[in-house]
Amino acid sequence: MTRTLRAAISVAGAVALSLSLGACSSDADQATNSGTSAAQAGQVKIGLLLPESKTTRYEKFDRPYIEAKIKELAPGAQIDYYNAAESPTTQQQQVNTALAKGDKVLILDAVDSKSIQSSVQKANAAGVKVVAYDRLAQGPVDSYVSYDNKKVGQLQGQALLDALGGKAQSGVIVMHNGSPTDPNAAEFKAGAHSVLDGKVKIGKEYDTPNWDPNNANQQMSGAIAALGKDNIVGVYSANDGLAAGISTALKAAGLSVPLTGQDAQLDAIQRILIGTQTITVMKPYKPEADIAATMAVDFAQGKPLTKDLVPTTVTSGSGNKVPANLLTPIVVDKSNIGDTVVKQGLYTVNEICTPTYEAACQQAGLK
Missing domain, CATH: 3.40.50.2300 (Response regulator)
Known part of the structure; x- marks a missing residue:
């Protein structure tokens, strides 16, 4: 084999290796980007905690409306659902479970607004946002939606x-x-x-x-x-x-x-x-549910709540000032x-x- 031919083969091999490495790098980049996208989608982890099912509204309207709006705003969102069956103790345990699962926002309709305060404080200490839904829980709640x-x-x-x-x-x-x-x-x-x-x-x-x-x-x-x-x-x-x-x-x-x-x-x-x-x-359940879901997704994505989403402020029984949206009943x-x-x-x-x-x-x- 001539020196010139050996040099040509060497160059060709280097080019092939370079292309091969480039392809591997591209595949790795795609995998990394895919993983990043999945991680970003996984960041929207929301716990939905409703108080009971004797009142037909919660399972028939509130839950499906809230879940549908969350999925509309954040298709990859993880939603962990809990119903306390009228038990304050059960709801406190459910908050603990939601926090252990890594939920970053809780939509909370409290069974007992006073007894849930310690759970709200625990969530707050963990950096988890709490959206009070329909009933204003005591403690450092981050936002509230209900009717007047x-x-x-x-x-x-x-x-x-x-x-x-x-x-x-x-x-x-x-x-x-x-x-x-x-x-x-x-x-x-x-x-x-x-x-x-x-x-x-x-x-x-x-x-x-x-x-x-x-x-x-x-x-x-x-x-x-x-x-x-x-x-x-x-x-x-x-x-x-x-x-x-x-x-x-x-x-x-x-x-x-x-x-x-x-x-x-x-x-x-x-x-x-x-x-x-x-x-x-x-x-009307849907406007209330849509607002709660929007608040939760905004919190999960690190966005501030806009003034049209929380046009007023209320004071909870524990003295906390809470940004709120109060709708008009019919x-x-x-x-x-x-x-x-x-x-x-x-x-x-x-x-x-x-x-x-x-x-x-x-x-x-x-x-």
């Missing part, structure tokens, strides 16, 4: 007064204010009292732990026995779950009086149609079911107007 809950109570109280008309002073009302561990219940109560006090006589007033419809049923039955059914002219119920238990007690006593509610549950809409419940207060009665729950996609007419309620639906213009 005092306004909810005011709307309920005014609707009850309107339904009573001239009968407002002819007897007494019974008040069912909801769970004492739920900070929203205190606001509903305060709002209702601001409208009702001095205009009606309150014969009995109850708190109902865990928003339990069975307890509300027993409380109402006790009130009827104590006050006499002919003396009761109306019932304030803070939500539709309680109203379900209350309406059963009223029916058993042969008593038909105005009854309020909240949450626009399907059974409540059907009771409104047949006249065993007067109104419910609708708090009163639903027989006259506007189509323009509210149906139009906003909560339920279809077919879901509402089952055979039992078909005649009432026709009278209300839903058929």
Whole structure:
């Protein structure tokens, strides 16, 4: 082999080796970039902690809406879901689990706003952001989205007064204010009292732990026995779950009086149609869920919350100032079911107007 040929082969080999190394380098770069992208996607780790499932809204609306919005904003997001089944202790354990899993943001609807404070503080110490959802937990919460809950109570109280008309002073009302561990219940109560006090006589007033419809049923039955059914002219119920238990007690006593509610549950809409419940207060779930999801993703991605996302500030029971977004609730009665729950996609007419309620639906213009 000539010296010239050997030199040519050497050069060719060097070029081939260089190309081979370059290709390997390119493959390695692609793998590194792919890993980086995966890591960035994995950084959006969000824990969703809801309080219970007796109230139909959480599993039917809140959870799917929140999860869908998170996935829309961050397709690679990891969402860890927990439901506390009304147990403050369980929810505290679930926060610990979420932190151990590496969740960087918690969307938290507290079972008990006071007892969860230590968990919120633990999250804060770990650098984990907490979005208080629907109920304002105590402790160093980073943001809060809900409805104007005092306004909810005011709307309920005014609707009850309107339904009573001239009968407002002819007897007494019974008040069912909801769970004492739920900070929203205190606001509903305060709002209702601001409208009702001095205009009606309150014969009995109850708190109902865990928003339990069975307890509300027993409380109402006790009130009827104590006050006499002919003396009761109306019932304030803070939500539709309680109203379900209350309406059963009223029916058993042969008593038909105005009854309020909240949450626009399907059974409540059907009771409104047949006249065993007067109104419910609708708090559209999707806007609230979308805002919470947006807050969580922004936090997870290290973005500051914009002013339109948190236009106001509230003070928690522990004295913390929290950036907040408070939405406006809507009163639903027989006259506007189509323009509210149906139009906003909560339920279809077919879901509402089952055979039992078909005649009432026709009278209300839903058929």
